[in-house]
Amino acid sequence: MPKQYEENQQWPPKEWAEIYDKFEEHAALYSGDAQRLANYYSKKPFSPNQNGRFWARQVSDEVSTRLRVPVASDLAATSSDLLFSKPISVSVDEAHEQKAAKDATTTQDVLVDMMDRMNLDSLLSEAGEFASALGGVYLKVNWDKSLSPFPIISVAQADTAIPEFKFGILTSVTFWMTIREDDNVVYRLLEQHTPGHIYNSLYRGSEDLLGKRIALNFLPETQGLPDEIVTGIDSLCCRYIPNMKPNRMFRGVSIGQSDFAGTEGLMDSLDATYSSWMRDINLSKARIIVPEEWLMPTQHGGVFDAEREVYSTLDIDPTSMEKVGITMNQFDIRTNEHRQTALELLDRIITHAGYSPQSFGLKIEGRAESGTALNIRERKTMVTREKKANFWRAAIEDILTVAQQIYNNKLGGKITVYRPTVTFSPVHTDLETTAKTVDMLFKAQSSTVYTRVKMLHPTWSEDRIQNEVDGILQEFARS
Secondary structure, eight states, rough: OOOOOTOOOOOOOOHHHHHHHHHHHHHHHTTTOOHHHHHHHHHHHHOTTTTTTGGGGGOGGGGGGOOOHHHHHHHHHHHHHHHSSOEEEEEOOGSSTTTTOOHHHHHHHHHHHHHEEEEEEEEHHHHHHHHHHHHHHEEEEOOOOTTOOSSSEEEEGGGGGEEETTTEEEEEEEEEEEEEEEEETTEEEEEEEEEEEEEEEEEEEESOOOOOOGGGGGTTTTTTTTSSEEEEESOSSSEESSSSSSSSSSSSSHHHHOOTTTOHHHHHHHHEEEHHHHHHHHHTEEEEOOGGGSSSTTTTTTEETHHHTTTTTOOOOOOTTTTTOOEOOOEOOOOHHHHHHHHHHHHHHHHTTTTTTGGTTTTSSSSSOOOOHHHHTTTHHHHHHHHHHHHHHHHHHHHHHHHHHHHHHHOOOOOOOOOOOOOOOOSSSOOOHHHHHHHHHHHHTSSSSHHHHHOOOOSOOOHHHHHHHHHHHHHHHHH
16 A cells, blocks of 8 residues: 555654755755855855855855756766766676577667667666666656557656655655645655555645645646556566765665765865955956045046057156055965865865776876776776666666566567676776787786676676687687
8 A cells, every 4th residue: 555644744754854954955966057056155154254165155146146056966976987988898698608598688679779768777777867867866667659669768856755764775766856836735646656556646735835635637747547457467567866975964764865965065165266266266366546636526426548649637746656646456266275264174075985097187196107007096986886886786687677577568579588797888988908818818828708708798698708708718629
């Protein structure tokens, strides 16, 4: 049965209020929108003095002078690129055996076609950014015969879901979306996922209250939606992928941690630094200070015409400029101080998120490095990438298994369901370096053929590697 929500209860639910507040902050940072950040921080109880947030300061006449450095979106994009800039490999291992069963090869072919139709690689790249920003993301399996003969995988945001976990495993989740807002009346659609079922319900409430449940056909946007859908499978039609664990701020919960967590203040200081730098540039413009009588009267006050040669007869010594009354003023631009402060803040933000500064083009000196040297310098980034890949690998394998089941149950498919194996493409692959390493291992007779093949082809399945090993050994036997 679906979870029963009380009418007129707080929404999002009270127990999720603090987490959703953090979602709102991280979403504002990810957006890079200055006004959105100012709106969020200005309602927080920060001190209004210099110890308060840069974006919380109430100086409306100077808002335009504030700069937002998009380091948050850069972090999210880099996190996703490290995982999905190259296509993942999805393989039905049974289809690559020497005497592969026909049903296994059929399932492999259907999976490839399905992934192409849903543009899975681009979808995962998008989802990877959202997971980095909000600490996690959901993948959902949908179906609509009028749109596609295959299931459609979609992305659901972490700040539009109320999940329930047991022993760290997602057991149910309620996705919600605002359908319409009319004069402080908010209509929300709730989509609850439980094993084997999906339940739809419509509520009429306010900005912070769920309100009263009403019929789905009350709005044209939700007409035709069934109250209940039987999926025919014994698991959820969705999966949650945490960005990183543990969540240091909300210990004991199963949601992931954002890459921005713990660096919100540093990002704020970075914006303050760049804004101060730009302010120095604005103030450094050369300005001329003259007596009031030198100004030309206008309807808006006096102005000084720097091109005018003669204003009036002046009773001064023409060889002396001391009494002329013109003062030149130009402030210094503290370029080095601002640059060093900004670079230090960037370093702290990037490192705290689990990456090496080199991954963002910082602290790279000298000429280009080989793949081996670069991998050593970027070890921190690679470790973080592997941690994240472990969360994604299991979830993608799960969701593609569910997609096969939905294909059979709802779209007329007749394939044998296999759990595929997902392999991530290596990052910073230096083929020349790898080839030299393999050649040295061969000459030193210090590794097996299997080890060398695995090193050259890390994304291959075990059966494919073994087939390659058998072929190499047969060639050696003939030579």
